[in-house]
Amino acid sequence: xxxxxxxxxxxxxxxxxxxxxxxxxxxxxxxxxxxxxxxxxxxxxxxxxxxxxxxxxxxxxxxxxxxxxxxxxxxxxxxxxxxxxxxxxxxxxxxxxxxxxxxxxxxxxxxxxxxxxxxxxxxxxxxxxxxxxxxxxxxxxxxxxxxxxxxxxxxxxxxxxxxxxxxxxxxxxxxxxxxxxxxxxxxxxxxxxxxxxxxxxxxxxxxxxxxxxxxxxxxxx
Numbered sequence: 001x002x003x004x005x006x007x008x009x010x011x012x013x014x015x016x017x018x019x020x021x022x023x024x025x026x027x028x029x030x031x032x033x034x035x036x037x038x039x040x041x042x043x044x045x046x047x048x049x050x051x052x053x054x055x056x057x058x059x060x061x062x063x064x065x066x067x068x069x070x071x072x073x074x075x076x077x078x079x080x081x082x083x084x085x086x087x088x089x090x091x092x093x094x095x096x097x098x099x100x101x102x103x104x105x106x107x108x109x110x111x112x113x114x115x116x117x118x119x120x121x122x123x124x125x126x127x128x129x130x131x132x133x134x135x136x137x138x139x140x141x142x143x144x145x146x147x148x149x150x151x152x153x154x155x156x157x158x159x160x161x162x163x164x165x166x167x168x169x170x171x172x173x174x175x176x177x178x179x180x181x182x183x184x185x186x187x188x189x190x191x192x193x194x195x196x197x198x199x200x201x202x203x204x205x206x207x208x209x210x211x212x213x214x215x216x217x218x219x220x221x
Contacts, residue, residue, distance in 0.1 A: 110144030
């Protein structure tokens, strides 16, 4: 199976190589054109000029294409933070295993019909995403959530922290990014919740806007 990110990366490398070669050839034909003009070799100069225009056009087209692709990738950026496995124990009670991309695992026993994961988000201006600045996030809590409001009000709740006590507190975390305040679009809390009524496998994803719990293709039937 082709990995989409690898395919995109390899394609970009190929296009960048072609772009670099086109620029080199365009420069070569420019030098040749100037040389022919100085020597009054008009026929040779016209050939160099034609080649110069072809490779200049190719270089310009590839440049705009790569800028467009880069901008699209930046604005649709997603990063998978963890795999989330749900294992129901009984009605309104389930286990949740979070397996992070660094191999760390955290498991919780939660009450409710749904799992909710919360985070603090620093969202940057769209144009800064194009320059390569990615959403800054700090996972906060995992919560067992009831579908019915009456259950949410009256039944026992379960909330666990996803932040290590040794981590920076929120105020100090924000302070780390003070020098980028002019690029900041909004600072907000983000949460995503999904059903936990059956064995499910989700992906916890951060986008430019916040968190998403996405149904995984590896779900058991």
